[in-house]
Amino acid sequence: xxxxxxxxxxxxxxxxxxxxxxxxxxxxxxxxxxxxxxxxxxxxxxxxxxxxxxxxxxxxxxxxxxxxxxxxxxxxxxxxxxxxxxxxxxxxxxxxxxxxxxxxxxxxxxxxxxxxxxxxxxxxxxxxxxxxxxxxxxxxxxxxxxxxxxxxxxxxxxxxxxxxxxxxxxxxxxxxxxxxxxxxxxxxxxxxxxxxxxxxxxxxxxxxxxxxxxxxxxxxxxxxxxxxxxxxxxxxxxxxxxxxxxxxxxxxxxxxxxxxxxxxxxxxxxxxxxxxxxxxxxxxxxxxxxxxxxxxxxxxxxxxxxxxxxxxxxxxxxxxxxxxxxxxxxxxxxxxxxxxxxxxxxxxxxxxxx
Numbered sequence: 001x002x003x004x005x006x007x008x009x010x011x012x013x014x015x016x017x018x019x020x021x022x023x024x025x026x027x028x029x030x031x032x033x034x035x036x037x038x039x040x041x042x043x044x045x046x047x048x049x050x051x052x053x054x055x056x057x058x059x060x061x062x063x064x065x066x067x068x069x070x071x072x073x074x075x076x077x078x079x080x081x082x083x084x085x086x087x088x089x090x091x092x093x094x095x096x097x098x099x100x101x102x103x104x105x106x107x108x109x110x111x112x113x114x115x116x117x118x119x120x121x122x123x124x125x126x127x128x129x130x131x132x133x134x135x136x137x138x139x140x141x142x143x144x145x146x147x148x149x150x151x152x153x154x155x156x157x158x159x160x161x162x163x164x165x166x167x168x169x170x171x172x173x174x175x176x177x178x179x180x181x182x183x184x185x186x187x188x189x190x191x192x193x194x195x196x197x198x199x200x201x202x203x204x205x206x207x208x209x210x211x212x213x214x215x216x217x218x219x220x221x222x223x224x225x226x227x228x229x230x231x232x233x234x235x236x237x238x239x240x241x242x243x244x245x246x247x248x249x250x251x252x253x254x255x256x257x258x259x260x261x262x263x264x265x266x267x268x269x270x271x272x273x274x275x276x277x278x279x280x281x282x283x284x285x286x287x288x289x290x291x292x293x294x295x296x297x298x299x300x301x302x303x304x305x306x307x308x309x310x311x312x313x314x315x316x317x318x319x320x321x322x323x324x325x326x327x328x329x330x331x332x333x334x335x336x337x338x339x340x341x342x343x344x345x346x347x348x349x350x351x352x353x354x
Contacts, residue, residue, distance in 0.1 A: 076163065079149030082142045086133035091150055096128045099154070107154035115158050118151065119144045174238040178248030181241050185232035190249060195227035201252050210250055218243045275351075278344030285334040286345055295327035306353040314350065318343045 077085070083101070090098040099106035110118060122143050125131035132138045133146070141161055148158045182190070182200070189197035198205035209217055221242050224230035231237045232245070282290070282300075289297035298305035309317060321342050324330035331337055332345070 076139055077142050077145075079142075079145030079147075079160065082133075082138060082146035083149050086135040086138065087146050087150065089133075090129070098129065101150045102153050104155035107151065107156065111151060111154070111156045115147075115151075118147050122147050174240055176237075176241050176244075178241075178244035178246070181232070181234075181237060181245035182248055185234040185237065186245050186249065188233070189228070197228065198249075200249055206250065214243070214246060214250070218246050221246055275344065275348060277341055278346075278348035281334060281337055281341050281345040282348050285332050285337070286349070288333070289328070290349060297328065300349055301352045303353045306350070310350065310353070314343070314346065317346050317350075321346060 083091070088101070090096060091101045094100040094103075094106070099110055119140075121129070123132060123140050132143050141163055144161045148156075148160045151158050176184070187200065189195055190200045193199040193202075193205075198209060218239070221228065222231060222239055231242055237245075287300065289295060290300045293299040293302070293305070298309060318339070321328070321332055322330065322339055331342060334342070337345075
């Protein structure tokens with residue numbers, strides 16, 4: 001007769017399974033209830049926890065460090081500060097053969113190499129010394145200051161390097177001043193008068209151009225004129241910048257005008273020489289060639305030979321006599337004659353063909 005109240009557990013394995021489930025199932029139920037109450041999200045394939053954004057958020061470091069300088073570039077540290085930060089670790093005690101700071105004997109050979117070599121070694125690294133003393137963030141100027149700090153405490157007399165002033169920002173299109181445009185473009189010709197350009201500050205050369213008017217000259221400068229390229233060779237110049245350059249050159253010329261006038265007023269009046277002095281000089285020197293036309297000299301009284309000379313003017317002819325021209329020696333072989341006397345001799349010969 002079978003036992004109607006026999007246990008459903010037939011084997012030990014079934015017993016173990018039931019015991020495990022009796023512990024695991026309640027624990028799982030409790031965990032799920034806690035996550036539900038706390039608002040947690042289930043994780044697993046297909047859930048929001050597996051999106052790229054969620055994964056990246058879980059992988060993000062606990063904290064991040066952001067290096068930034070308030071108000072622009074950071075201030076460069078002093079040589080002493082850099083020494084304490086990087087160099088002192090070896091140079092204070094002479095670690096790994098580093099010359100000890102303050103030991104003139106150890107530093108003498110290094111100092112003899114010179115400032116540039118020592119700084120180069122410190123910046124680039126040398127033998128056992130790493131570049132920039134192992135601190136790659138240091139500016140070369142800071143490294144140089146540290147070198148000077150150590151060297152000068154060890155018998156050196158180096159001057160601390162100066163920091164170059166920041167370059168001014170380049171002017172934007174259309175904003176350059178007349179002086180800037182002249183320096184960048186126009187000055188290449190106007191400083192020297194190259195190609196017939198009126199020299200900057202030469203009021204005599206600029207006066208007729210000023211009389212043409214600013215608008216007309218500006219238009220010619222924009223389009224190009226004669227040997228002058230359009231916009232002075234700088235195509236990026238605006239019309240306003242070209243105009244400012246013309247105004248600047250006008251004003252420089254005007255500033256020189258009073259000086260020219262004052263110089264002319266202060267110059268002593270040329271000594272006047274009468275016609276008799278001119279004839280006397282001609283008879284004693286000039287007639288040796290001009291009486292007979294020797295070596296191509298225009299003969300005295302020959303209107304045809306003198307016609308082309310007369311077109312150059314009295315001043316040009318006198319200058320040629322003073323300096324000499326062709327076969328004619330300076331001062332027409334009358335070295336003791338004054339410029340005024342030579343001019344009078346030229347006037348005497350010109351009068352004979354008029």
